[in-house]
Amino acid sequence: MKRKTFLRSGLAALSMVAVAALGACSSGGDGGSAGSGVTISLGFSQVGAESGWRAANTKSIQESLTAENGFKLSFSDAQQKQENQIQALRSYIAQGVDVLAFSPVVETGWDAVLQEAKNAGIPVILTDRAVDTTDDSLYASFIGSDFVEEGRRAGAWVKENFDGEKLSIVELQGTTGSAPALDRQEGFAEAIEGSDAKIIDSQTGDFTRAGGKKVMEGFLNSHDDIDLVFAHNDDMGLGAIEAIQAAGKKPGDDIKIVTIDAVKDGMQALADGKINYIVECNPMLGEDLAEIAKKVVAGEPVEKRIVVEDAAFTQEQAAEALPNRQY
Ligand code: AHR
DSSP states (O other), X not given: OOEXXXXXXXXXXXXXXXXXXXXXOOBOOSSOOSSSSOBEEEEEEEOOSOSHHHHHHHHHHHHHSOTTTTEEEEEEEOTTOHHHHHHHHHHHHHHTOSEEEEOOSSSSSOHHHHHHHHHTTOOEEEESSOOOOSOGGGOSEXXXXXXXXXXXXXXXXXXXXXXXXXXXXXXXXXXXXXXXHHHHHHHHHHHHTTSSEEEEEEEEOTTOHHXXXXXXXXXXXXXXXXXXXXXXXXXXXXXXXXXXXXXXXXXXXXXXXXXXXXXXXXXXHHHTTSSOEEEEOOOOOHHHHHHHHHHHHTTOOEESEEEEOOOEEOHHHHHHHGGGOOO
16 A cells, blocks of 8 residues: 655654563464464454545454454444443453453543553554544554645645635534544644635534535535535545535535545446545555464564545546446
């Protein structure tokens, strides 16, 4: 996967992960090909199945952490609930897995369970979403996109394409308290600052199509001057399309739509002229997770932060990219 690494301030680029070296002992020799001939048991707690992006991310993880690749994967779906994730992590700790990995549904509230993993000598790898913690030693590595940058790119496109025009924007936010919702909101607001584009309303649609549709129906009832929708993911944008059409308006034309993800359904709507611009969020994190997990278990140094690179698409670019799109 195309990726770049960078340092968070105050962190060493390649840090030997003490917790991994001390505590992770792989569960031995039943024929996987992890390199050393041992099988790595990895417990993964997924956010849920809320979006097309999430489905592609789950597929990537399940296809990379295979027995042939040296893994015994235990996978659980938290149905977008933090308490379910904490319960799953605790159960993996009790089972004594070699590595824990998860995509945190929200940013805060993880310190206690991460400390329990550390005490048990089990290294933790974060995928997709970050945690807000004052102790970065509680996890070994974080693999995922730069969500603030995604929001900035969406906002920069709006600023560039509607320069000098008064623009009323409604925002469909992702899950409240999640890293992508907080960061995309921040990046977008920063990028449109100083322009005549204004966010007139903003509510969560929880990253789901049904949520996006419902919130958009409310926006259309309360505001008759909506020019543009900024949706934090494709699925909510697709829900907004349904609401706009039901209100007798033309999505992509009467009301412009900018989203983030670039999954197939979103790209199709973009190519069809119903969405105007999409910033990609790459869900293919499985291979990087497998690589980092093997290194952590072997006690090798790992990159603390791996930033996955994202593309962005206009309507013409979406039509071109669609035939070869993987997800
Ligand atoms: O964390 C990534 C976000 O979560 C994706 O943009 C969204 O579709 C998903 O639900």
